Amino acid sequence: MELARRIHSGVAGGRLIPLSPSSRAAKVLGSDLDRRAHTLHSWLRQRGRAADGKTVGKDFRLRPGEVVLIDEAGMAGTLLLDRILADAAAAGAVVRLLGDPHQLAAVEAGGALRLISRAAGAIELEQLHRFRVPGEADASLILRDGDETRAVFDWYRARGRIVAGTYGSMCDQVFNAWAKDVNKGLTSLMTAADTATVTALNLRAQARHIDAGTIDTSQAAALLRAGQRAYVGDVIVTRLNRRRMTVRGGRDFLKNGDTWTVTKILPGGGVVARHTRHRGRIRLPADYLAAQCELGYASTIHRAQGMTVDTSHALASARSPRSP
Template structure:
């Protein structure tokens, strides 16, 4: 990558290029602009969830990004717990691939292409698609509404148990191509520069 796209701010664009090249000036930019927040694992995780909640409360779209699936699951379950407390999610007994129990109203992501399960104008369930759960039947099958559309599809209980995760948080790789108003990236001593660059390039609206 040698060109920057989608940035309104030239300084922001320059910072991402510095991050890519390993220049410490990238960190200076993010610190000076209040983008970096440090603390313990628990405190930073809590801060991320609070920032994500604030985004949603303003009516914005938001996603939390982390390097590992364990971190993603922790963040996603915290987000789900908050949505349950607000009445936005009604819990069921159906389990997902990440070990979480899904509720009606939950945001989820499909993790495997299923070309035989089509919807809309011939589109099919894809790896990385984001959906809202609108119904769960007695077999554990999920009725899903495609994010940003009125299209719906049903995935059976086996697919849900093996290839559907909560969608409030994603890995760095899983964030690629996702369009949101805000993104929050969890960084620790295991986060590589490539992951930080990819997370910093989460696509804004």
């Protein structure tokens, strides 16, 4: 994000337009740059409206010399990037891509940032600022690049970061570590690569909360995706953006990957929920819950991108990618 700020401060006479692949990432980017950011999809949709002669806000106008900054570009679909590049070139604007080519790939067809990095070269940061434990920054780079992985796994194992075993025993380890952190009052998240494991961990976490009395099962439950149910006190995650469903007086909207605590079950199966970060409240209708909400104690690795928690515990296998 520091590089994004430098790009921002280096824009001379032109406007900076920040974009990101997801609404949640765009929200963070906009907050850090103190300006409104958009998703790639919403930007292209409004640019298409402008090309058709329809009225759009000034945010979606593009003039010569302006800079379109695409954050988390490694997770952006290649076709989306191509459309934005073509649109910017036609308007006389420039595009800057910011991200890590080794991070999680795009859900759509991707790989453009990695190709650019390999074929044309790219400017890279020379120092990491994210880690406090001595040696961890270097270890993370070795793991990222895939070199000398045996040695780096020894580093993580020696510090209790990695435990190996059968699938069942590792599910137990992840769950027990999560429960221990929750008992300390921490916000914690379990992650896994497949939805079946995520669902199993979510149901197990819900059962633990029920046993502990931190979830109220005296009222009827709200129906979620895949037959899951939510009670008052449950944490749920939303999976689909709904810009017209606003919160905090219109300052935020319902986003894919947001987590909420259920505070009330409404007649008809809807709920009132409180955002786990900014505490804003929203009403979620029954049809949205059933189609686009799940329990939020565990998550796939892609959906976990951008979530902020105190601790996380990941279940990895031989098929798991190096980059989280």
